[in-house]
Amino acid sequence: xxxxxxxxxxxxxxxxxxxxxxxxxxxxxxxxxxxxxxxxxxxxxxxxxxxxxxxxxxxxxxxxxxxxxxxxxxxxxxxxxxxxxxxxxxxxxxxxxxxxxxxxxxxxxxxxxxxxxxxxxxxxxxxxxxxxxxxxxxxxxxxxxxxxxxxxxxxxxxxxxxxxxxxxxxxxxxxxxxxxxxxxxxxxxxxxxxxxxxxxxxxxxxxxxxxxxxxxxxxxxxxxxxxxxxxxxxxxxxxxxxxxxxxxxxxxxxxxxxxxxxxxxxxxxxxxxxxxxxxxxxxxxxxxxxxxxxxxxxxxxxxxxxxxxxxxxxxxxxxxxxxxxxxxxxxxxxxxxxxxxxxxxxxxxxxx
Amino acid sequence: xxxxxxxxxxxxxxxxxxxxxxxxxxxxxxxxxxxxxxxxxxxxxxxxxxxxxxxxxxxxxxxxxxxxxxxxxxxxxxxxxxxxxxxxxxxxxxxxxxxxxxxxxxxxxxxxxxxxxxxxxxxxxxxxxxxxxxxxxxxxxxxxxxxxxxxxxxxxxxxxxxxxxxxxxxxxxxxxxxxxxxxxxxxxxxxxxxxxxxxxxxxxxxxxxxxxxxxxxxxxxxxxxxxxxxxxxxxxxxxxxxxxxxxxxxxxxxxxxxxxxxxxxxxxxxxxxxxxxxxxxxxxxxxxxxxxxxxxxxxxxxxxxxxxxxxxxxxxxxxxxxxxxxxxxxxxxxxxxxxxxxxxxxxxxxxxxxxxxxxxxx
Numbered sequence: 020x021x022x023x024x025x026x027x028x029x030x031x032x033x034x035x036x037x038x039x040x041x042x043x044x045x046x047x048x049x050x051x052x053x054x055x056x057x058x059x060x061x062x063x064x065x066x067x068x069x070x071x072x073x074x075x076x077x078x079x080x081x082x083x084x085x086x087x088x089x090x091x092x093x094x095x096x097x098x099x100x101x102x103x104x105x106x107x108x109x110x111x112x113x114x115x116x117x118x119x120x121x122x123x124x125x126x127x128x129x130x131x132x133x134x135x136x137x138x139x140x141x142x143x144x145x146x147x148x149x150x151x152x153x154x155x156x157x158x159x160x161x162x163x164x165x166x167x168x169x170x171x172x173x174x175x176x177x178x179x180x181x182x183x184x185x186x187x188x189x190x191x192x193x194x195x196x197x198x199x200x201x202x203x204x205x206x207x208x209x210x211x212x213x214x215x216x217x218x219x220x221x222x223x224x225x226x227x228x229x230x231x232x233x234x235x236x237x238x239x240x241x242x243x244x245x246x247x248x249x250x251x252x253x254x255x256x257x258x259x260x261x262x263x264x265x266x267x268x269x270x271x272x273x274x275x276x277x278x279x280x281x282x283x284x285x286x287x288x289x290x291x292x293x294x295x296x297x298x299x300x301x302x303x304x305x306x307x308x309x310x311x312x313x314x315x316x317x318x319x320x321x322x323x324x325x326x327x328x329x330x331x332x333x334x335x336x337x338x339x340x341x342x343x344x345x346x347x348x349x350x351x352x353x354x355x356x357x358x359x360x361x362x363x364x365x366x367x368x369x370x371x
Numbered sequence: 372x373x374x375x376x377x378x379x380x381x382x383x384x385x386x387x388x389x390x391x392x393x394x395x396x397x398x399x400x401x402x403x404x405x406x407x408x409x410x411x412x413x414x415x416x417x418x419x420x421x422x423x424x425x426x427x428x429x430x431x432x433x434x435x436x437x438x439x440x441x442x443x444x445x446x447x448x449x450x451x452x453x454x455x456x457x458x459x460x461x462x463x464x465x466x467x468x469x470x471x472x473x474x475x476x477x478x479x480x481x482x483x484x485x486x487x488x489x490x491x492x493x494x495x496x497x498x499x500x501x502x503x504x505x506x507x508x509x510x511x512x513x514x515x516x517x518x519x520x521x522x523x524x525x526x527x528x529x530x531x532x533x534x535x536x537x538x539x540x541x542x543x544x545x546x547x548x549x550x551x552x553x554x555x556x557x558x559x560x561x562x563x564x565x566x567x568x569x570x571x572x573x574x575x576x577x578x579x580x581x582x583x584x585x586x587x588x589x590x591x592x593x594x595x596x597x598x599x600x601x602x603x604x605x606x607x608x609x610x611x612x613x614x615x616x617x618x619x620x621x622x623x624x625x626x627x628x629x630x631x632x633x634x635x636x637x638x639x640x641x642x643x644x645x646x647x648x649x650x651x652x653x654x655x656x657x658x659x660x661x662x663x664x665x666x667x668x669x670x671x672x673x674x675x676x677x678x679x680x681x682x683x684x685x686x687x688x689x690x691x692x693x694x695x696x697x698x699x700x701x702x703x704x705x706x707x708x709x710x711x712x713x714x715x716x717x718x719x720x721x722x723x724x725x726x727x728x729x730x731x732x733x
Contacts (some may be wrong), residue, residue, distance in 0.1 A: 075576040150731055160580040191667050192441075221440035221603065223664045226647035230663055249575060251649030274653045292581035296633060297458065302588060303610065305581035309546045 036063035043101035127203035133195035144183035193224035195348030265321035272350035401461035435611030490570035492550030503538035548579035620679035627706020637708035
C-alpha cells in the first residue's frame with residue numbers, strides 16, 4: 020500500500036473528466052503572514068457525478084470551489100498555483116470576459132442563504148429571465164418566460180405562473196432555495212456547485228430540496244459538487260467524497276468506503292463524534308482541540324496536534340503527508356500511518 | 372416566598388435545592404400571543420399564537436429536550452418560562468413559586484435560579500469586556516461578595532475546561548467552542564438549578580459540538596442541574612435529553628421519554644421529522660424510506676382549524692379539521708401524542724428505524 024498518486028485517474032469507462040483540478044493553492048494576503056486557505060488541492064469530477072466536499076468551517080471548501088470560477092475577491096485572495104481544466108479549457112488562465120461566459124452558463128452556483136442571493140426589488144421571474152438573457156442576448160421575453168415557468172415547475176414550486184411574477188419576500192426559505200436552483204439551471208449548466216444549499220433550512224424542507232436536486236441530477240445528467248459540513252447529507256446523496264482539513268484534501272473515496280472504512284484519523288474522528296438518533300444517552304468520542312490557524316498551518320501534517328494516531332511522532336510534525344492510493348485505486352488518504360488504523364473502526368453506533 | 376429569596380443573597384449554595392427526581396419546574400397552559408398591529412394606527416389586527424397551551428415539567432437533574440422547526444414556538448416557550456417574554460396566559464412554577472404573576476422587581480431574586488445559554492457565542496458575549504468581567508457580571512448583579520468573585524471565576528473557568536489565565540482575555544481571542552464554554556460558565560456562575568439551552572450547538576463545528584455535548588453532560592452529573600435543551604437537531608437532543616417534547620405550530624404534539632419517542636413515534640409529524648434527518652450511513656440509502664412532507668409550516672396568525680398539522684399530513688381526515696386532538700396516551704403507548712390517528716405500535720406505520728410508513732412516501 021501507499022503507492023504515490025500517478026497521472027490523473029480516469030473513470031471506470033476511461034472517459035475524460037468534466038473538471039480536473041490540479042494542485043490548486045489559494046492564499047489570503049491581509050498583512051503579515053498570508054493565510055494558506057487552500058493548499059495543493061487536486062481532484063477530478065466526471066459527468067453525472069455528485070461529489071461531496073466535506074469539512075469544518077475554515078477548512079477551505081468554499082474558498083477552493085469559489086476559486087474554480089475566480090469568485091474570491093482579489094485582493095486579498097490570490098490563486099498561487101495550480102490549474103482548473105473544465106471541458107478542456109483552463110479556467111484560471113482564461114481572460115475575465117471569457118470566464119464570465121462560463122459562470123452561470125456552464126457552471127452554475129447556489130449558495131447557503133437564498134434570502135441574500137436574490138435582488139429584493141425584482142420579481143423572481145425577471146431575475147431568472149436576466150440570468151438567461153446574460154448568456155443569450157437573442158432570447159425573447161416570451162420564450163424566456165415559458166422556460167422560467169417550466170424551470171420553477173421542475174424544481175417543485177407550486178403554481179409557477181403566479182410565482183413567476185412574485186417578489187423574493189413572498190417566497191418562504193425553502194421556496195426561495197427552489198427558485199435559486201431554477202435560476203441556476205436556466206442555462207442548462209454542465210456543473211452545479213451547491214455551497215451548503217440546505218443549511219439555512221429546516222430538516223423537512225431540507226429533505227424536499229435534496230430530493231429535488233437528486234431528481235434533477237438523474238433527469239439532466241448534471242454533475243454536482245455539494246459543499247457541506249453535514250456527513251448525513253453526504254451519505255444520502257454523494258457518489259464520491261472529498262474530506263478537507265486545514266486547506267488540504269486528507270481523504271477521498273467513493274461514499275461507502277468513506278463511511279465504512281475511513282482511513283484518515285480525522286475522517287474517523289469526525290464520523291464517531293456524530294450524535295446519533297439510534298443511540299442512547301452517552302458521551303460522544305470527540306476530537307480534542309481546535310481546528311488550526313492557517314497563517315501558517317502547523318508544520319508537517321496539519322492534523323497532528325489533534326491526532327490520536329500521531330502520538331507525537333517526529334514524522335507527523337516534520338513531513339507533510341501526500342495523498343496516496345490505499346485500497347484499490349480510488350481511495351486516497353494523506354496520512355503517514357494510516358495502515359495502523361486498519362483495524363476495524365470502533366463502531367460508532369455501538370452503545371456505550 | 373420572594374422575600375426569603377431576597378434574604379438568601381450571598382452564598383448561593385445555601386439555597387434549598389430539590390432532590391434529584393423531584394419536580395423543579397412545572398408549566399401549565401403556557402400561552403404566548405404576539406399582537407399584529409396595523410402599521411399606521413397601531414390597531415390590533417390579530418394574534419400570532421406563538422405558544423398555545425403548553426404543559427411541561429422538568430425534574431431536578433433532568434434534561435428535557437424541546438424540538439421543532441423554525442416557527443414551532445420552541446424558543447418562545449423557553450423565553451416565556453424564563454419570563455423574558457411575559458406569557459399571555461398559563462402558569463410557570465419554579466420550585467413551587469409562581470413566576471407569571473410577579474412584578475419585574477419581584478422576579479429578580481428568581482432570575483439567579485434560571486439562566487440561559489444562547490445559540491451564537493459571537494453575539495452573546497460583550498466584546499469589550501474581559502472574560503473575567505463577563506463571568507463576574509451575574510455575581511455582581513446578584514450581590515455576591517466582591518472578595519470571593521475572583522476565585523469563583525477561576526473555579527468556573529476550570530469547571531468548563533478553560534484555564535484561569537484565560538480570564539484576562541477578550542472574547543475575540545477565542546474560537547466558537549471556547550466562547551460557548553465562556554457563555555456556559557457565565558450561566559453557571561450563580562449555580563442555577565435550571566439552565567435553558569437555546570440551540571447551544573448550532574453555531575459550532577461537528578468536532579466541537581461533541582466536546583460541548585460531553586461538557587454539558589459532565590456538568591449535569593457534577594452539579595445535578597436541570598436543562599431545557601431547545602434544538603432543531605434531533606440527534607443532539609437524543610444525546611443529552613432524558614425526555615423530549617416535539618412542538619409544531621406552538622403546540623406540543625408528542626412527548627415522552629427519549630427512547631420511547633425516538634423508537635415508537637406516534638405522531639405523523641414526529642415520524643416525518645425523524646425520517647427527514649440524513650443518516651450518516653450510505654449503505655442504508657436504498658432501504659430507507661423517507662417521508663417527504665409536502666409544503667411548509669402554515670401561517671401562525673391563521674392556524675388551520677382542528678389539528679395544526681393536518682395541512683401537511685398524509686393521514687388527515689375530516690375529523691382532523693373538526694376536532695383538536697388532545698395530547699393523551701393513545702393506542703397503548705405509554706407516552707402522549709396529539710393525533711387522532713396516532714401510530715399503533717407494531718402496525719404498518721412504525722418508527723423511522725424501520726423506515727416504513729404508508730402515505731406520501733418516496
